Amino acid sequence: xxxxxxxxxxxxxxxxxxxxxxxxxxxxxxxxxxxxxxxxxxxxxxxxxxxxxxxxxxxxxxxxxxxxxxxxxxxxxxxxxxxxxxxxxxxxxxxxxxxxxxxxxxxxxxxxxxxxxxxxxxxxxxxxxxxxxxxxxxxxxxxxxxxxxxxxxxxxxxxxxxxxxxxxxxxxxxxxxxxxxxxxxxxxxxxxxxxxxxxxxxxxxxxxxxxxxxxxxxxxxxxxxxxxxxxxxxxxxxxxxxxxxxxxxxxxxxxxxxxxxxxxxxxxxxxxxxxxxxxxxxxxxxxxxxxxxxxxxxxxxxxxxxxxxxxxxxxxxxxxxxxxxxxxxxxxxxxxxxxxxxxxxxxxxxxxxxxxxxxxxxxxxxxxxxxxxxxxxxxxxxxx
Amino acid sequence: xxxxxxxxxxxxxxxxxxxxxxxxxxxxxxxxxxxxxxxxxxxxxxxxxxxxxxxxxxxxxxxxxxxxxxxxxxxxxxxxxxxxxxxxxxxxxxxxxxxxxxxxxxxxxxxxxxxxxxxxxxxxxxxxxxxxxxxxxxxxxxxxxxxxxxxxxxxxxxxxxxxxxxxxxxxxxxxxxxxxxxxxxxxxxxxxxxxxxxxxxxxxxxxxxxxxxxxxxxxxxxxxxxxxxxxxxxxxxxxxxxxxxxxxxxxxxxxxxxxxxxxxx
Numbered sequence: 001x002x003x004x005x006x007x008x009x010x011x012x013x014x015x016x017x018x019x020x021x022x023x024x025x026x027x028x029x030x031x032x033x034x035x036x037x038x039x040x041x042x043x044x045x046x047x048x049x050x051x052x053x054x055x056x057x058x059x060x061x062x063x064x065x066x067x068x069x070x071x072x073x074x075x076x077x078x079x080x081x082x083x084x085x086x087x088x089x090x091x092x093x094x095x096x097x098x099x100x101x102x103x104x105x106x107x108x109x110x111x112x113x114x115x116x117x118x119x120x121x122x123x124x125x126x127x128x129x130x131x132x133x134x135x136x137x138x139x140x141x142x143x144x145x146x147x148x149x150x151x152x153x154x155x156x157x158x159x160x161x162x163x164x165x166x167x168x169x170x171x172x173x174x175x176x177x178x179x180x181x182x183x184x185x186x187x188x189x190x191x192x193x194x195x196x197x198x199x200x201x202x203x204x205x206x207x208x209x210x211x212x213x214x215x216x217x218x219x220x221x222x223x224x225x226x227x228x229x230x231x232x233x234x235x236x237x238x239x240x241x242x243x244x245x246x247x248x249x250x251x252x253x254x255x256x257x258x259x260x261x262x263x264x265x266x267x268x269x270x271x272x273x274x275x276x277x278x279x280x281x282x283x284x285x286x287x288x289x290x291x292x293x294x295x296x297x298x299x300x301x302x303x304x305x306x307x308x309x310x311x312x313x314x315x316x317x318x319x320x321x322x323x324x325x326x327x328x329x330x331x332x333x334x335x336x337x338x339x340x341x342x343x344x345x346x347x348x349x350x351x352x353x354x355x356x357x358x359x360x361x362x363x364x365x366x367x368x369x370x371x372x373x374x375x376x377x378x379x380x381x382x383x384x
Numbered sequence: 385x386x387x388x389x390x391x392x393x394x395x396x397x398x399x400x401x402x403x404x405x406x407x408x409x410x411x412x413x414x415x416x417x418x419x420x421x422x423x424x425x426x427x428x429x430x431x432x433x434x435x436x437x438x439x440x441x442x443x444x445x446x447x448x449x450x451x452x453x454x455x456x457x458x459x460x461x462x463x464x465x466x467x468x469x470x471x472x473x474x475x476x477x478x479x480x481x482x483x484x485x486x487x488x489x490x491x492x493x494x495x496x497x498x499x500x501x502x503x504x505x506x507x508x509x510x511x512x513x514x515x516x517x518x519x520x521x522x523x524x525x526x527x528x529x530x531x532x533x534x535x536x537x538x539x540x541x542x543x544x545x546x547x548x549x550x551x552x553x554x555x556x557x558x559x560x561x562x563x564x565x566x567x568x569x570x571x572x573x574x575x576x577x578x579x580x581x582x583x584x585x586x587x588x589x590x591x592x593x594x595x596x597x598x599x600x601x602x603x604x605x606x607x608x609x610x611x612x613x614x615x616x617x618x619x620x621x622x623x624x625x626x627x628x629x630x631x632x633x634x635x636x637x638x639x640x641x642x643x644x645x646x647x648x649x
């Protein structure tokens with residue numbers, strides 16, 4: 001056994017079917033040791049099933065699970081050097097906090113657990129609560145007990161199944177930082193399952209976006225956000241605006257596109273679609289990259305920026321920024337987020353405006369996909 | 385109207401106390417008459433205070449023998465029904481098998497069927513099998529009718545158990561046996577205990593089914609019934625009162641233990 005990749009998780013061709021339903025399509029995934037890895041997706045996308053297959057709680061229909069150099073596919077969960085923080089924690093209600101945390105150590109026949117449990121409870125700042133029962137703790141405290149109970153076993157990999165889902169927003173932010181701190185401190189590989197894109201981006205080094213049983217895209221949070229490879233990723237991670245366009249030509253590193261009567265520029269490297277002249281592409285741009293200028297001042301817009309015209313239909317002031325909805329001939333609900341640095345009072349509903357942005361922030365996608373993919377799912381999830 | 389206001393405020397308490405009195409009055413009568421010194425053979429009229437029966441509880445021929453037999457049967461019936469009933473409850477909740485629905489409803493049949501009918505059919509069954517009536521036929525019958533109560537009590541508990549708790553135990557290096565002993569059983573324990581207590585109480589004072597299937601064996605309820613034809617010894621009240629006191633003490637002890645456990649936290 002080599003120590004360098006002792007904590008790597010390698011899934012090879014792993015899949016899971018229940019009867020005729022395929023929860024996870026054959027999947028290859030490597031989680032490097034010591035990384036904080038997030039599996040992100042809407043409910044039912046197969047992310048939890050994938051996690052449970054790593055834990056051994058679900059038997060894969062095909063493929064292998066490797067931990068470092070060890071093939072653990074056939075091992076039952078109690079023989080795997082992996083621990084899980086369950087959704088809604090699954091703390092043992094009949095045991096106090098101390099015994100909950102000591103459970104794993106005791107099952108492995110370790111007699112003197114007091115020091116280790118004490119240290120672990122201190123790490124999660126629950127030293128005072130050792131003799132309380134789980135139901136006497138708050139949600140955030142229970143969550144920390146669940147983390148301590150798993151971490152005390154020094155697993156090669158810690159699996160977290162929506163661990164923050166039951167907490168309110170403020171506590172969730174706090175626990176995100178806390179978990180990140182603990183991960184940095186102990187250096188164990190974390191695999192974190194979540195449907196919350198902000199949570200995944202805040203905490204993880206690498207995010208795998210899952211959709212309908214397969215990994216749609218994998219990368220660092222900033223890469224995924226700036227260069228989404230599909231409309232699903234573009235919509236699931238934040239918000240995107242799309243314009244249907246046609247490739248008109250090529251100049252150096254850039255593609256020239258024709259959209260309506262206008263002309264847009266897209267760096268060829270940021271286009272994942274085929275770029276033959278005359279081919280269709282979807283041009284995407286994030287709402288916060290766009291600047292709004294009133295049509296009267298259109299002359300002041302510097303050259304070399306992508307620009308389209310439109311009319312403000314809606315604006316909502318949310319403190320740090322104002323969110324505008326713009327109607328344009330190219331796209332009927334363009335979203336623009338504008339920082340409230342110098343507010344132009346003319347930008348009210350009804351105003352004619354010019355939208356413009358740096359072409360470097362444009363991305364191009366294959367036009368043969370659903371523009372709405374991923375967007376509706378987020379709303380459903382929020383409603384659920 | 386201060387009285388109406390007072391009544392309105394305390395009506396719940398009054399109703400509670402009246403109900404409690406209604407429930408406990410028979411027990412009070414049993415207890416009071418255990419200190420009676422009746423004239424003649426029937427203990428139905430208060431005569432004078434006496435400790436005779438309390439100082440000599442086994443003074444009536446055959447009574448303590450039948451009491452001991454009833455306790456033995458109740459103990460074994462409880463053990464048998466609790467073990468079987470717990471396993472059935474787990475099977476019904478945890479596994480999907482053919483005829484699970486049918487089993488689920490058939491289990492309730494002994495609870496729903498009139499006891500006399502069941503007693504008579506059991507006797508027919510035993511006689512046709514050529515079984516010798518006595519301790520074993522009583523025990524078999526008791527386990528049978530206690531089962532459904534245990535299954536009901538345990539099933540409710542197992543159904544409300546989060547299956548993730550057992551997965552968490554497995555995830556924390558507990559094998560199947562360890563998981564059952566350390567997690568499943570302790571969490572299901574209150575349901576199992578409730579089922580067992582119910583089984584004990586039902587078995588101990590069952591008369592109808594026992595009477596049909598006992599042959600020449602006499603349990604305590606049968607003894608009381610039999611002696612009531614010829615006269616009621618005061619010792620019956622002594623045994624009744626003693627059982628009541630033991631039950632109350634057990635409940636109090638359980639409450640104290642529970643309180644201390646909570647306080648220790």
